[in-house]
Amino acid sequence: MLDLAEIGALLEGIQKPGRYIGKEFGIKSKKPGYLLKNPGTVNTALVFPDVYEVGMSNLGLQILYKIINSSPRFNAERAFSPWFDFEDRLRKSCTKLFSLENRIFLDCFDLIGFNAAHEMLYTNIVNAIDLSGLAIRSSERKSLFPLVCCGGSAAVNPWPISAFMDFMVIGDGEAVISLILETISSYKDKYLSDRTSYLENYFSLQQLKKEMLRSLGQLEGVFVPSLYSLVYNRDNTVKKIIYSGGKEDKNAKKVKKATVKDLDSFEIPADPVVPNIQTVHDRLNIEIMRGCGRGCRFCQAGFIYRPLRQKKVKNLINKSIEGLMQTGYDEISFTSLSSSDYRNLKKLIEKVTGSDLFEKISISLPSLRLDSFSLEIAEMIQSGRKTGLTFAPEAGSQRLRDIIKKDISADELRESIRAAFLKGWTKVKLYFMVGLPFETDDDIKAIAETTNEIIDLARQCLDKRGFSRLQLGVSINAFCPKPFTPFQWCAQEKIYKLEEKIRAVRQSINSRFVKLHGNDPEKSSIECAFARGDSRLSDVIESAWRSGAKFDNWADYFDYGLWKQSFAKAGADPDFYTIRQYGLNETLPWDVIDIGIKKDYFIKEYSKAMQGKKLNDNKI
Amino acid sequence: MIIRFKYCKKNEARYLSHLDMLRILSRSVARAGIEAALSRGFNPKPRITLSNPIPLGVQSLAEYADLEVDAYLDASYFIKKINACLPENITVIAAASTESKLKSLMSVIDIVLYDFILEAVQNINLDKIKSFIAAYDSSSIYRFEAEAQQKKIFLLKIYGYVKILKYNSNRIFKFNDFNIALKEFAESNGLHIKSSKKTAAFIIKQERLADPFEEVV
Numbered sequence: 001m002l003d004l005a006e007i008g009a010l011l012e013g014i015q016k017p018g019r020y021i022g023k024e025f026g027i028k029s030k031k032p033g034y035l036l037k038n039p040g041t042v043n044t045a046l047v048f049p050d051v052y053e054v055g056m057s058n059l060g061l062q063i064l065y066k067i068i069n070s071s072p073r074f075n076a077e078r079a080f081s082p083w084f085d086f087e088d089r090l091r092k093s094c095t096k097l098f099s100l101e102n103r104i105f106l107d108c109f110d111l112i113g114f115n116a117a118h119e120m121l122y123t124n125i126v127n128a129i130d131l132s133g134l135a136i137r138s139s140e141r142k143s144l145f146p147l148v149c150c151g152g153s154a155a156v157n158p159w160p161i162s163a164f165m166d167f168m169v170i171g172d173g174e175a176v177i178s179l180i181l182e183t184i185s186s187y188k189d190k191y192l193s194d195r196t197s198y199l200e201n202y203f204s205l206q207q208l209k210k211e212m213l214r215s216l217g218q219l220e221g222v223f224v225p226s227l228y229s230l231v232y233n234r235d236n237t238v239k240k241i242i243y244s245g246g247k248e249d250k251n252a253k254k255v256k257k258a259t260v261k262d263l264d265s266f267e268i269p270a271d272p273v274v275p276n277i278q279t280v281h282d283r284l285n286i287e288i289m290r291g292c293g294r295g296c297r298f299c300q301a302g303f304i305y306r307p308l309r310q311k312k313v314k315n316l317i318n319k320s321i322e323g324l325m326q327t328g329y330d331e332i333s334f335t336s337l338s339s340s341d342y343r344n345l346k347k348l349i350e351k352v353t354g355s356d357l358f359e360k361i362s363i364s365l366p367s368l369r370l371d372s373f374s375l376e377i378a379e380m381i382q383s384g385r386k387t388g389l390t391f392a393p394e395a396g397s398q399r400l401r402d403i404i405k406k407d408i409s410a411d412e413l414r415e416s417i418r419a420a421f422l423k424g425w426t427k428v429k430l431y432f433m434v435g436l437p438f439e440t441d442d443d444i445k446a447i448a449e450t451t452n453e454i455i456d457l458a459r460q461c462l463d464k465r466g467f468s469r470l471q472l473g474v475s476i477n478a479f480c481p482k483p484f485t486p487f488q489w490c491a492q493e494k495i496y497k498l499e500e501k502i503r504a505v506r507q508s509i510n511s512r513f514v515k516l517h518g519n520d521p522e523k524s525s526i527e528c529a530f531a532r533g534d535s536r537l538s539d540v541i542e543s544a545w546r547s548g549a550k551f552d553n554w555a556d557y558f559d560y561g562l563w564k565q566s567f568a569k570a571g572a573d574p575d576f577y578t579i580r581q582y583g584l585n586e587t588l589p590w591d592v593i594d595i596g597i598k599k600d601y602f603i604k605e606y607s608k609a610m611q612g613k614k615l616n617d618n619k620i
Numbered sequence: 621m622i623i624r625f626k627y628c629k630k631n632e633a634r635y636l637s638h639l640d641m642l643r644i645l646s647r648s649v650a651r652a653g654i655e656a657a658l659s660r661g662f663n664p665k666p667r668i669t670l671s672n673p674i675p676l677g678v679q680s681l682a683e684y685a686d687l688e689v690d691a692y693l694d695a696s697y698f699i700k701k702i703n704a705c706l707p708e709n710i711t712v713i714a715a716a717s718t719e720s721k722l723k724s725l726m727s728v729i730d731i732v733l734y735d736f737i738l739e740a741v742q743n744i745n746l747d748k749i750k751s752f753i754a755a756y757d758s759s760s761i762y763r764f765e766a767e768a769q770q771k772k773i774f775l776l777k778i779y780g781y782v783k784i785l786k787y788n789s790n791r792i793f794k795f796n797d798f799n800i801a802l803k804e805f806a807e808s809n810g811l812h813i814k815s816s817k818k819t820a821a822f823i824i825k826q827e828r829l830a831d832p833f834e835e836v837v
């Protein structure tokens with residue numbers, strides 16, 4: 001543990017030292033005295049592999065933190081990626097990464113759990129393992145603890161980071177975290193009861209670790225990489241998936257995603273840790289539902305978080321008000337993938353806006369659909385302030401929206417935006433993608449046409465003052481085919497093509513009124529490679545990390561050249577994972593995971609998309 | 621009415637900035653169920669103003685803040701309530717309320733007192749320390765005291781200006797600059813700075829140093 005003087009010396013001259021000090025309101029970890037008295041406590045470090053301000057905005061972290069700490073036998077503490085200057089300080093002073101609560105070095109925990117919220121965090125995960133003083137590859141970590149695991153959307157295809165993980169959690173963490181910790185606890189007890197002999201006998205210790213990992217592998221949603229391997233064909237596709245965890249299995253045992261059946265059976269965290277320094281989403285986050293039933297064909301979240309589960313509105317109302325009082329936040333955000341679909345949305349918003357608190361707080365409701373109901377809701381929460389509206393048509397043309405199954409009609413879109421302008425909104429943000437399957441030049445043109453049409457609508461509907469304040473944001477991102485979607489087989493468009501398309505949109509919109517944003521296609525292509533990657537990509541990640549890649553999600557630090565070199569050094573071809581059309585009969589690396597939806601369904605959806613293309617082509 | 625309160629930020633809390641403190645106090649007030657008066661506008665914020673910012677990394681035993689409330693609020697009730705809702709290392713130690721208008725803390729506070737504890741490895745004459753301070757930019761220091769607390773432990777009290785006074789062609793005391801100079805001096809004289817913290821803030825009233833609470837009648 002680091003004491004106050006030691007941390008003081010480390011923090012001298014460091015930017016934003018508030019990132020590293022903890023001591024916020026709402027901390028739930030055990031005290032050092034408790035841990036000393038109860039050496040059997042299972043200690044977990046929950047790590048979000050980005051800076052504090054980003055990680056503390058993550059709801060999953062707060063949920064698991066609360067569940068673990070509610071048990072007297074488990075302790076959870078938080079850690080985040082140190083920024084460049086602090087990492088440098090840690091390395092120069094040979095100080096290992098530590099948790100914020102008790103400043104325990106990460107290698108002293110029993111379990112280190114990473115949130116792999118997206119693929120661009122992989123290098124930060126590896127870096128954090130290294131900063132903890134551990135070997136980055138699980139095969140080289142010989143001590144029993146800490147075990148290193150991760151979960152999150154970028155773990156549903158477990159292979160690319162599998163070499164660094166002892167196990168991975170697929171699906172809802174709440175559903176299995178207690179079982180995982182129980183399992184670890186029983187092995188920890190076993191170990192503590194006969195510690196000296198385990199320490200003296202290397203093989204019995206390795207045996208114990210193996211047994212522990214096997215028991216973990218029996219739990220729903222737990223994937224243990226050391227029990228599986230991929231065998232490749234000569235053309236680099238996967239020949240088969242081998243499971244070595246049991247004698248009887250000829251076919252690899254699939255890992256079934258862990259699912260919380262009843263979300264209401266978990267308490268909504270109304271008392272999260274309230275950061276002392278400003279964070280990215282500095283507000284009370286309340287999840288209203290999980291999953292999405294719409295099934296847009298490009299959307300991974302829409303499939304991997306199924307089924308759609310809605311929380312009881314009464315609980316939500318109570319917990320929202322309780323949460324605002326307990327945290328003192330002046331903003332609340334109701335989170336979900338598609339808020340307009342929450343069945344009691346209006347009631348929820350009515351109750352919260354009707355409470356005494358409302359004059360002091362603001363409500364944010366991301367991911368609204370573009371329809372009249374949503375506008376009504378937006379009016380209720382933005383009464384007077386009209387901060388802005390965000391909509392995601394995703395594709396410019398009706399034809400392509402049908403293909404990707406984004407069911408907004410052109411009329412609906414026009415009417416809703418017209419209504420928004422008439423009601424006084426002047427700030428609108430639109431999301432589009434380029435490089436979608438079956439896209440033609442006309443679809444690209446349609447993005448600019450739609451945008452220009454919206455400018456015309458604004459001119460008609462807004463008065464002079466309103467029009468002068470018009471802020472139209474258009475975000476254009478490259479499509480990235482992801483596992484567990486009907487488009488998982490599709491080739492990603494070549495980078496230069498994507499760039500051309502983005503340029504084409506830029507040139508044909510009336511840029512005086514529009515701000516264009518969007519992710520860099522180069523980054524999108526690396527993301528795609530990892531999303532659809534296999535076990536060979538662990539070498540690429542290691543090589544990139546060794547050449548200094550980290551914070552890849554930060555535009556200033558993402559270095560495409562470095563990634564290309566790292567692929568080459570590891571002997572992997574990024575094109576194989578990105579611009580290649582995967583075969584429908586191919587064994588996919590992520591076939592090892594049972595996400596709850598059959599492959600046949602994805603194939604059916606994919607062929608429907610293809611037919612959609614043909615139908616409309618004939619019409620034209 | 622206005623509640624003027626004094627709080628300390630110790631240990632890790634020294635790394636919280638002025639803006640952090642504003643946000644933390646606002647949220648703590650809300651958590652405590654205290655109805656703060658709100659600013660106007662679309663994003664109403666509780667009306668809290670703070671005393672002069674201190675450098676990041678310096679502990680303070682004497683930070684001040686003014687909180688405006690709409691209804692009567694008992695000062696000792698306020699202390700009890702808010703202390704249950706503040707993060708660790710931040711504690712309110714005194715409060716007083718008034719119905720009259722107060723000039724903002726930043727506009728009235730003239731002097732901030734910093735305590736430095738120096739530890740000597742070898743013998744050093746107190747006068748040498750005194751003459752170092754006397755030689756430092758004296759127009760930024762209102763007054764200072766230096767005394768030996770034990771053998772080899774010295775306490776320096778520096779009363780620095782935080783404001784330029786019209787009648788007095790003084791300069792503003794910059795903690796960080798002084799700290800660097802003191803460090804250099806200490807290093808070359810077998811001393812080291814054991815601790816430094818802000819311990820008081822004052823208003824100059826007819827040649828006398830007055831506590832900011834004196835304003836509250």
Ligand code: SF4
Pocket residue numbers: 292293294295296299300301302303337338
């Ligand atoms: S894009 Fe939105 S509406 Fe469509 S499936 Fe994904 S989350 Fe649901």
